[in-house]
Amino acid sequence: MKKIIYILSLLLFFTCASVNAQKYNTHRVKSGETLETIAKDYKVSTTDILKLNPDAKEKLRPNAILIIPNESSEAVTSVAPVQTAQDTIVEKTFDHYIKHKTKRKETLFSISKEYNVEIEDIKKHNTFLYANNLRKGDKLQIPVFKTVTKYIKSKNATYVVQPKEGKWRIAYKYGITVQELEALNPNMPSMLKPGQTINVPNLESNKVKTFDEQYSYYKVLPKEGFYRLKVKLGLEQADLERLNPELTTTGLKEGMILKVPLDTIANNTTIDNSQSNGIDNVSEIVQLSNNVTDSSTKNIAVMLPFTLNKINTDSVFDSKSKIKNDRTLGVTLDFYSGVLIALDSVKRLGVNLKVDVYDTQNRLSEVSSIIRNNDFSNTHAVIGPLLPNNFNTAASALEQDNIPIISPVVKTVNIGRNVFQSRPNDADLKSKIIDYFKADSTAQIIIVSDLKRKASSTNLKNKFANAKLVNSRLDKKTQKDEYFVVEQDLVSVIKPGNNVVFLETDNAGFVSNVSSLLNGLQVEGTKITLATTNENKAFEHDEVDNYHLSNLNFTYPSISKMLNSETNNSFVKEYKEKYNISPNAYAIRGFDLTMDVVLRLATSQDLYQSVEDAPMTSYIENKFAYKKKLFGGYYNESVYLVQYKDLVIEEVKQ
Template structure:
């Protein structure tokens, strides 16, 4: 069964009266001599809905309402420019020119083949993440892709149902994940195909290239990759350009007619008739004369060149060096309460950030910090965002609470402010808000990237998984991913299962023919580590001729003090988002300065919050100084020299924010060195 989506062409489509807003009831406002309607955005209304009401394009709305650049919000008050296409129009007032009739309606057939679009699964993506990305229930994806309920693999092509075709508001992924106001605009999702360009896609959906770029900040003429997905608001093309020309009709003079009577009949002047009939001085019955007629026609649209599209892109995402950087820090310092361990961590983070500010000021960067205590309260955060100085803020460092990140993210998207999420791994704002920078790589991406790096580095070793039957399955996510990847690469591995104790003789029996081994426990728990460490050290001592390594988990960093000697004996590699090497000279210098500044030691935590604040400050403040508000599209040019946390940001999709995909392999070598491996 075919479903039709009617995409109306601005200024040439015949609308019914019910399709227009009753503009006579709207208040008006004159701004610099131009008339506007004052309009309040309804729930779930987007640019397409306003175009249907007023015939006003997205680009024109944004022109007079710059705050609408990143989407419309319920109850937002905007100005709608009044012109000929905005006033109520009846059917009898619309031109019936044949050329316009042929272009009145553009129909897209949405049949069983394209009620869906294709999504290619990226490394680390989960069904939950994809469902959040497109604001649809997981069940809709699994119903369209039988078997995916058992899991998805990198490179798999999923059919994702279009929600636009039914005109419904997408269902939330769960009761906790409700669609945001800026995601209710009923986008059509389009998968880029071979040979397509920004211009051809804009023509297909009768929309502006500028609109596609606004709604997909991850694309440009030079970054338009086959297989990636765009979100598009269709049918918001600017009014077509029209021109006039003169045509001539042959007319046979009737009995008793005069030039004057003929001119009145055709609503033209006698001079108009004489001008197109050279030498005509008088007329007689049955004489053939030319009658001029002014007709309107649509000027053919000229395809934009890549250079012209680049100019649009550079205007939308202009990068300028900033003389002064304005940053708001909104954290739960809990200054009106008795200090606790958590608030002390945020104070430590802030103190490290201050040291980064000082470092940049010494290099000539002017930084203005606005620091607020969120008090752990949503209401306090809203109150902070209403402060006058927030209008000049370039970046907000957000607290850990997800509800407060959501409040800040919505505000930041509306006001084009970057948001740094340094603390929460659970917030989903990054999946659909282009202004979010999540500095902690999410678990699924971390495990996928760690598995990929493991295979590149250790594929020639004998890989042995150590599995304690007493460990729960919930802690085995990484080892499952790694085994799947090894199987896909056709790399063999061994598994040794044990109960409460790992036996050295079991290792001897399994590995008596091996010379190069790496052990991978299937759990990172302290209990698992205590079960395997002594037997592995004994096995290593008994086989000094064997090249032995141990691979461990991020939480093992917190056990370093008690296990440091054993880590070195077993040539241990630990994958982790964070690592500060206390023997590193740069770290020693920072630690010394911290103690000098604050006359105290850093709070002992994992990660070290003072160092996290310092690393974050150096990276983002330098990015703002160098590229301004839109530094996100320049992250590939930015390199960090961090003490504890490096940054390598990538978008999840073409309209999302950024996640930090940087992490380390920390190698405790038998020579008692500690090597931090980035790549």
């Protein structure tokens, strides 16, 4: 133990010595100190401290040693990258005359040179010269001017993009919208690169805002006023104006970036952590395929449970039977079919790839064996394993080398620091639809649930205090759920105007019962929208009439949007040609996820940096906006809201 302490002491000594040589200070944390008080003492920002001490973000412990920069990097970067522009205007005003008598051989040109005055100015002050030629003996009045040089500040300046900066961060700094920034730079690519020069408003350095990672940032949506922001964010107008003083003069504008408290994130999925460059709400979708510049080979590993050890390859019948009856294998093959087309697609974009595919056999021992017997040190990313236990085993083994590993489809895995959970969690899904209907002040909320989903209905009631509750009928003797309501149960709560009915159940019969009754109650002057926080197989059952769902504009949150069958999509066309069948959701997810992982690697330093460079990406059915977990890795918080409309499932545009 003493040896370990001694080695750590030496490491700390040499680290501090190296840091001091670069004009840094060290600070021993005292009890009761916070990052804010330390930053204030040293006249630096908390961001500067966190850059050199990332562990301090998790917990600040007494007697811990912090490395403190002598100067705030924010103070420098907010001014240094900007080149201001000025237009020079020279103005002249008449002062007095000099008398001149023309000599032999003199011309207007020679006289103008002698007195440093324009010929036209001589004519203006001696108008007879417009009609007559200059002659010897002519008496001229030579005007003398005072010159005044004016420097007029140009409207625009140039700005050098800094590391980890996207469009919305720069727009926020200069108090404009992303659209206004794009208007200043018509040829600006979708993803900015450090060192790139762009046009920005020509502001004084003290008027350029600094970006503070202790806050979140929100982009004002169309038609949003202070009332709607209060409902959505829980912030009064005065709170917003205190954090964003410009609101007192400009008011709210569509596309404006607002600073909001960091803890607002917990209850509002449309608020975006600064670490993720304003996920979902603030960020514009980055089209990575337009930004491929890295020609180096990317090493990708794919781990999936093909279970080839259980398939009799000598028997076509046995193989087909295995695929048909093994759901995990079916999902695996569908997912992998999309992966293969994605790999071909990125190669056509010029990305060089080395791909290793491993069969985990759906066994923990095999996963451990794969990692133990293969060199992953140069692997840029691992996709899979598919199932939670296998994934957690692989992620844990690869964590020591900080190799990114992406969970493809399951809901829950351990979020280690190298883990990318690509499937949004259920909490984000629920928050998405709750926030959507909360923003509609005209909606009358009704919550219908069965006994099994009582907790879900209670949670909804907590979110919508004025909501009416309707429970499924119970058997009078056994008190078991009968999974139905009668028309009068709904008539008593449905009112003229806009009604939103949340149906919380996983029973197909109950869905059929409620949707049928609601469809009959929808008359002129009474609008009914059916919704749920948890769309499941019950809503897709043959027993449920899709016409009823469509008439009720059935609305729900989803990890993906539905691909329109009439869409002329190149992936779908290629998939049909290759496999003679249309791709299902797992095949499309395999394609989308692989495209995203490889293109992030091809356009950024690594997968971790891509979270900053490309805060949100979107493909055929899936979008990815990764957010750093405080004590772990990254999870995708980008969720769709979809709705039945004319028997087609469409994305709800917000």
